[in-house]
Structures are given as structure tokens and as C-alpha cells.
Amino acid sequence: MTVRQSLGFIGRYLFIAFVLAFFALPLLWLASAPFDRAPSLAVSWPEFTLANFRTLVDNPYALESLWNSVLLAAGTTAIVLVLAALASYALSRVRIPGRDALLYTLLLLSSVVTGTAAMVPTFLLISELGLIDRQLGVILVLAGGLLPTAIFILKDFMDSTPRSYEESARVYGASSLQILRHVVVPIARPGLATISVWAVVQVWGNFLVPFILLRSADKRPAAVTMFTFYTEGGQPDLALISTFSLLFSIPVVAMYLFVNRRYGFRFHGGIKR
Amino acid sequence: MTAPLQQTDAAPAGQPEQPRRRTAVDDGDAAGLGRGRAAAFVAPAMLLIAVFLIFPAIWTLYLGLTNWRLTGLAAAEPEFVGADNYLDALNDPAFRTSLMLTLAFVFFSAVVGQSILGFSLAWAFRRLRQGIRTVVETVVLMAWIIPASVIAFLWIALLARRDGTLNALLGTEGTAWLLEYPMQSIIIFNIWNGTAFSMLLFSSALAAVPPSQFETAKMSGAGTLATLRDVVFPNIRGHVLTNTLLITLWTFNVFAPYLITAGGPEGRTEILGIYIYRVALKEGALGEGAALSLIMILINLVVASVYLRLLRERKT
Amino acid sequence: MAAITTHHLVKEYPGGVRAVDGLDLTIDDGEFFALLGPSGCGKTTLLRTIAGLESATDGRLHIGDRDVTDLQPGQRQVAMVFQDYALFPHMSVADNIAYPLKIQKVDKGERLAKAEDVGAGLSLDGLMARRPGQLSGGQQQRVALARAVASNPQVFLFDEPLSNLDARLRLEARTFLKRLQRDLGVTTVFVTHDQAEALALADRMAIMRDGRIQQVGSPREVFARPANTFVAGFVGSTPMNLHPAVVEGGRVSLAGTSLSLPPDTAGAVTDGQKVIWGARPEYLSWSPSTPAPDDDAVEGEVTVAENLGASVLVTVNAQDTLIQVVVDEENEPDIGARGWVRARPGRTLLFDAESEELLGASPGVPTVSAGTAGESA
Helix, strand or coil: CHHHHHHHHHHHHHHHHHHHHHHHHHHHHHHHHHCCCCCCCCCCCCHHHHHHHHHHHHCCCCHHHHHHHHHHHHHHHHHHHHHHHHHHHHHHHCCCCHHHHHHHHHHHHHHCCCCCCCCCHHHHHHHHHCCCCCHHHHHHHHHHHHHHHHHHHHHHHHHHHCCHHHHHHHHHCCCHHHHHHHHCCCCCCCCHHHHHHHHHHHHHHHHHHHHHHHHCCCCHHHHHHHHHHHHHCCCCHHHHHHHHHHHHHHHHHHHHHHHHHHHHCCCCCCCCC | HHHHEEEEEHHHHHHHCCCCCCCCCCCCCCCCHHHHHHHHHHHHHHHHHHHHHHHHHHHHHHCEEECCCCCHHHCCCCEEHHHHHHHHHHHHHHHHHHHHHHHHHHHHHHHHHHHHHHHHHHHCCCCCCCCHHHHHHHHHHHHHHHHHHHHHHHHHHHEEEEEEECHHCCCCCCCHHHCCHHHHHHHHHHHHHHHHHHHHHHHHHCCCCCCHHHHHHHHCCCCCCHHHHHHHHHHHHHHHHCCCCCCHHHHHCCCCHHHHHCCCCCCCCCCHHHHHHHHHHHHHCHHHHHHHHHHHHHHHHHHHHHHHHHHHHHHH | CEEEEEEEEEEEEECCCEEEEEEEEECCCCCCCEEEEECCCHHHHHHHHHCCCHHHHEEEEEEECECCCCCCCHHCEHHHHHCCCCCCCCHHHHHHHHHHHHHHCHHHHHHHHHHHHHHCCCCCCCCCCCCCCCCCCHHHHHHHHHHHHHHHCCCCEEEECCCCCHHHHHHHHHHHHHHHHHHHCEEEEEEECCCHHHHHHEEEEEEECCCEEEEEEEHHHHHHHCCCHHHEEEEEECCCCCEEEECCCCCCEECCCCEEEHHHHHHCCCCEEEEEEEEEEHEEEECCCCCCCCCCCCEEEEEEEEECEEEEEEEEECEEEEEEEEEHHHHHCCCCCCEEECCCCCCCCCCCECEEECCCCCCCCCCCCCCHHCCCC
């Protein structure tokens, strides 16, 4: 090794060590505080206990809000998955005039009309529809925003699966729905899984839409309830916040790890946004 | 598209004995869906998109022209006020301040921060052991996928004046980072939050650079800078553009800093999204908020159309 | 079992491209029939139209005595083997073979037994539990065939069935395919762009160009008496010699030599007519000896010799006309040697220089009535 190479080597590892510290430092609290007998804001080696989870169970909103998050995520993902699968399949297989232009326009719109930029009309629309403070309203708004991207990604996926599978099934007499059930859905499964995980992650962490559309504390998802835990009323309960944060974060992290292992899927901008 | 239709129409004349029932089977229709069923498959998705995505966008245009308010007289019967809201917004120093803050936020946290850090990581990964690489990648990704309201609190805890981890580490007990350096704080926060995307994008971009080009550079004795300039950059120019435009768009619409600073102190972190939230939903000036929304949508539109044009050019 | 008949079949794509242009064709019951042509000639479209995957724009299509023109593919009782085999990757071999029976609502035990049975017949026993991804190319092809057989169709349709196999396996599979078709006796149509494959497999074949049939006939007929210069050039592993010539005094003048007319063209040509003289390199011979006066021989000089294994393809320059001759390996001439090219009697052809159609007693214009063009082998 020359001097220059050694310097490069040391520089590289110093840089990586610094970056690792930068990214890990805030996260460490999430690993230590939930298990600390006396959690503080600072990261410290915990005096191990599971007692903090007791406060979580005792809090009237904590588990309920997690359940609400599950509802929102499940509802939105189901709608996005079914509608996007049907639409992308039809768009991939039948020539509709202006199809590509339509898809690009929708994609453009969905990236332009974001939750932040469209919060005023969205709020008013949901009020007019009488869906304010109802989870259905949140689900529909989120699904509408996610659908264009979901259709776009899935159509790409459907385009890349050979048509001869379906043609073969057709020659043997399968109906359109049989083809969908026996052939298309099983073959598109990795794509559908990708879209599901992507949609769940989007909804799970979404703060703004439920924040402006839901009023009652018992309907709020975890993202909003978490926020109220540290903004509303006096001294924040660190035992509650830390355990709740952990429980709230685990599903998306686990899902990422699962999909990553199962489908060797690197998201490349796919999973979030 | 007209020729085959005419063909079909003309056919019965030649074959009078059998009325020609042309089934709905279309050209290139592998699944035999037919137009009707295809339309039925597409319709529900389009309906949802139309109602909850397209309609709000168009409605914004109209709302911005009224004095609609959340409560009071103008809530019941909003009046048409023309371009007043737009002119007010553009002339309002608060809006201009917010826009400037947003531009600074986007520029420093996304265009500079996330891009450079993301690229540096991807570059360093090339010569790093797989195990270390996986650890660093996972940690950076966690910062990206953990819900915003959780990471917001993690940063509040990190930067807290009393008991904060950062103060403990630096020995700067009592420094209120979020009050003294609010903008710097949310910029650093956003770099931390969003670098994963640039890292992933540039990792795949670098993996696609032909190894023979690196070897050629090495054999001609090029240093790191020369290699970056002559080999890497020409190869990943498209990725750099994609990355810049996407993270610009996303950062421009970010709402997460609200969870940390709520726009304060004294509006010093009131980026556009937070400003609209305050004007429209907290103070109830829906018409003015809609005007602001439209301005935001238009800015988004410019960035996004540049991006889509580039995307389409690369595809064809 | 059934014959396939098309009446003025037309398939037109949006934009007015006619992939199949007014086709009349009869494929006899039990026949192994090849559709041969360059890519884009409409052969695959014709096959897919027979399958029902494309709808005919005009004309009728019969399978047996049923008019299937407006039927969905599943109602036509046809089975198709695709170029990529289209085996469902998420199903086992057994489930793939049994799939047609599943659609026909045969109960599970029965259809798996049948799949086992058919699979065994195609030497797939022991592979039934595997997924297609775990099979070799040849095995995948046999699974696709087994699935077709299991559906018990009236017609088999094969789209380039051998093109995804490597060269050595292809010959093996070709023999296998021919035997299978002979054993089952099911009417079979297959598409190929490989003339050797068509010649080897088919009982009869149709050569297509631009959506029209150029010639229908047995491999022997098509090889020996191509209906026009296009077929002449397309069929045969070495291209046919095709050279402009003129009819003069009841003889053909080629490369400064006067040759006698092919026997069946005597009444079909007139003096001074411009023609194209055609002869397959396999039907020509080379000899260094001086010919007898009544011999039809063209003098020239050997310029190139290409080894074909047991024979040599020799290119002879006769007054700047390049004639190719297949010569036995023992008789390979030296480069630069001079000698004479002779044609086997009755094996030269004349084509009209304008229409490029074969002159003389010939299959005629095959598209008018393909059924009479060649007798069933």
C-alpha cells in the first residue's frame, strides 16, 4: 500500500464511521429508552425493564390508534391493490387510444397534487361529502393519491410478463376471470407484493391527511396520536412515547426486511413515494 | 383505426347467409378481454383518481378566486373575489418569507445535502466490505422508512435543551438548538431523513457503469477526481437529473418539519406547506389558502414536467 | 380429427396492414402441415387466427365441418404450443399438463392421472412434481406438448416449436415431434422460418410472403419445382442459382453458352423472351473434361470452394456469371481450375423475367386454389 492508498483507506472509513454515527445517533434512543427503567431524552445504557410497555397498554389511545393505523393501511392497500391490478392489467393488454398519455398525465398529477399542496380542496371536498372525521374519507383520499403510481408500476410489471401465458390458457378455454385467477395474479405476485408493501408504508407513516381530516381522538391513527403525545399537555410521558414509537415503527421496518429477503427487492425509490 | 371498422361493416354484404357477429376481441388483446370489460376494469380506479385527485386540483383554481372561510359568514356564502387572493398572496411579505425559506430548505437539504451525501455513500460503498455496507445501508434506510411522527420526536429528543443527547455529547449543555438554529436544524434533519433515496439511486447508477471504463481510467493513471469527472459523471448524468428533480419535488412538499418546530420560532421554519396549513386550516382563510395551494401546485408542475420530459426522452 | 379450411381469410391490422390477405387453403385431416416464410410474412398471424387469438377481418374458417370463425379460442378444440412454451411458472409439471382438463372441469384425481399418463408417454415420468423453471429446454418443450396432447384437441398448432432449442437438441426434438404426430394422427399446423425444418417435418407445406401463399405442396415438389423465384431462393440450404437468360432459337442463352430448354417449357416460351434460368447447386455437376457437342455444359473457372462436410460448394465464374455447384468431396477442384458445369437432365427451371413465376407445366398460381396444388402425401 502506498501512502496515498492508506490515506484513502483511512479517509473512507472515517467518513463511513462519521455517517454511521450521524444516522444511528437519533435511532439509538428508539432502541434504549423503551427498555430503560427511567427513560430520559438522552441516549443511555438502559437499566433493563419491560415495565414501560405497561403504560402503553394503560393509555386509552395508544393501542386503539395502532389499530386505527392497521385499518387505514389495510383499507387503502386493499383498494389500491384491487383497483390498480385490474386497471393496469386492462391497460397493459388492451390497446386504448391515448393510453400512454393518460398514464403520464395521471402520474404527473399525482406527484404535483400532493397532500401538502392539495390540503385545502381535499379538506373541503371531504367536508362536502360528509366524510370529515370518518376513516373512509382518509382511505379514499390516500387511495386516490397512490393509485396512479401503483397503476404505473404494475403496468410496467404486467407489460414485462409474456402474453403467451394468457393466450395459452385461452386456447384451452379459460374465461377472462379464470385467466386472471389462475395465471395473471400468481405470475404478477411479486409485483402485487411490492405494491402492497409500498402502499402500507405510505399510509402507515402518513401524518398530514388523517391530521386534517380526522377530529376525534379515538379515530386517529398512530401517526397523529404519536404527535399529540408530545405536543399536548405538560411533561411528555417518555415511557409511553418510547414504547409507542417502537411498536409503531416495527411493522414498516419488518415489512421492508421481509420483502427485501423474499423478493430480493431493492426499492430504488419504489417503496416510499 | 377506421379502416378495420369499415371492413367489418362491409362484410355482411358478402356473406349474407351468416350474420357476422364480430366478437369484442381486439387487436393485441391477449387475454380476450375486449374493450367493454377492459373499460370496466379501468373505470373504478379512474373514478377514484378523478374524484380525489383531479377534482381537488381543479377546484383549487376556483376556490382561490373566492373569499371562502372555514367559519363565519363567508363560510356559508362565499363571494367571488377574483384574483384578489392571488395578488394578496404574492404581495404578502409572510408568503415571500415562507417561499424564501422553502427555497433555502430545498436547496440546502435536498439539492446539496441529500445528493452529495447520498452519492458519497454510494461511492464509498464500492470499496467497502459487504457486511459494513449492509449495516450502513440499513441504518440510512431506517431513517427513511420509520414514520415521520416517530423520527420527529427522535430529533426533538436529540436536540433537546435539557437532557438532549447532542448537548451531552458536545458538552454544550443548555443550547436550545431548535430555538437558536431552527432552520439549520430542520435542514440537517431533512438530510438525515431523505438521503436513503439518493444513496439507493446512485448505488444502482454506479453499479451500471461498465467496469472496463474504471479500469481504463485506472490504467491511464487517473486520480479519483479525474475518474469522477471523466468516467462516472458522463455515465450517470441521467441519474443525477432524476435524483435532483425528484428530491426537489418531494422536499418542496414536505410537512414533517411541522412535527418538530410547528413552523416556529416566530415563523422561522414556516416552509410553504406549513404556511398554507396555518393560513387555511388554522386561521380559516380557505380562499387564500387555496390560492396558495394553486401556486404550490404550479411550482410542482414545472418541476414535474421537466422530470417527466426527461424520463420520456430516456425511454424512447 | 378434422381438416382445416379457410375461405378468403383476411386479417387486417389497424392502419390497413394485411397480415393475411385473402387466403384459401385446405389442410387435410391428419396432415402435418408447415407454414414457412420469412418474418413478417403472416404465417404466425395465420396460425393465431386459426387458434382464435386473432379475429379474422373477413372470410371464413372451418375446422372439420364446424364454422369456427366467430368462436372463442377455447371453443375451437385446438391446442397450441407456443414458441416460449408458455408453461405456467407457478404450477408443477403435472398441474401444467392437467390445466386444460381443469378448465374442462374434470375432477382432480382423474385429471392428474391423465397428466401422469400423457407425461409418461412423452418420457416426463419422474419430473411431474417439478416446476418448469427446473427443467431443461427440451423437457419444457415436451411438457408443452404433453399439455397440448392432454387437452385432446382436433388440431395441434405449433408456433416455431423448435426455435428455442440449441442446435443439437433441435434435431432430436424434430425426430421426436414427427414420430409423435404420426402416432397421434392429429391434424397439425406448425409455423417455422427454417426451411430445413419445414422440409424435414411436413407432409405438405405452404410458403408465404406478404400475407399471401406463394406455393403449396409436398417438400419434394417445393424443393424441386418452386413456383417462383422467391420460393426458389427461400427453400434449400444452399441458394438456387438464378441468372438472367434469353430464349433464342428454341434454346436458352446463358453466360455465352446455348443450353437446351427444360423439357416442359418448350411450348411456354417464345423466341427473344427474357427469362431467369434456375438450377439448384445440388442438381449441377462439375467436370474438367471437354463435353460432347450435344451436352448442356457451361464453361468456367473455379473461384471459391466452401467445405460443407461431405461435399464442397464450388463457385464457378462463367463469363462473370457466378454459378454454384455442389461437388462430392472426392472431386473437389483446385482454385483456378477450368472445367464445365452440367445440369442433371430435367432439373433446370425457367422463370419469367417479369413475373418471376415458373414457366412450363408447373403448380401454376397456387393462391387460386391451393387444394389442387399438391396431392396429399
